[in-house]
Amino acid sequence: MQENIEIPLSKKKLVLLLAGSLVFVAAGIWFLINPPKINNALFGNPTFILIISIAAILFFGTIAVLIARKLPENKPGLIIDSVGLTDNSGGISAGQILWSDLQNISVIEINRQKIILLEVKNPQDYINRQTSGLKRKLMQLNYNSYGTPLSISSNSLQIEFNELVTLLNNRLMAIKG
Structure with a gap:
């Protein structure tokens, strides 16, 4: 473990x-x-x-x-554990994303901004669990545009982008076997 x-x-x-x-x-x-x-x-x-x-x-x-x-939050921006990852890094953070739901991790670049896309089996479940109507609409827009409502940027985290991508991919491969 x-x-x-x-x-x-x-x-x-x-x-x-x-x-x-x-x-x-x-x-x-x-x-x-x-x-x-x-x-x-x-x-x-x-x-x-x-x-x-x-x-x-x-x-x-x-x-x-x-x-x-x-800014005043003291919660970690991202928690990676044996169950999944808990995203608190951005304005439309998804919360907990289970490894069992995660199918693929990919990277896109939009206007020189690299973003990690987390493709899940049940994207609509992640959209529906949002309590904020604005967050729900933004996640739906992400889903319509990129095929997944879930994305992470390292912009607000104390980690370099490539290091975060490697960490997530390694953990996913270890969990999936």
């Missing part, structure tokens, strides 16, 4: 992510209040600037709130 592994949240990474989100919120507010005068049909269009400004404020504002809620 392998030991339990607890990977803490990285407060430093969370603070940097929060600062980055707040910069985009501030830029959205600035463009909303004082839209730039650009001589371009698309980027100079006041309606386009308004839509982009509101989208930036809403999207990055939501991310900032989720990160701010994670």
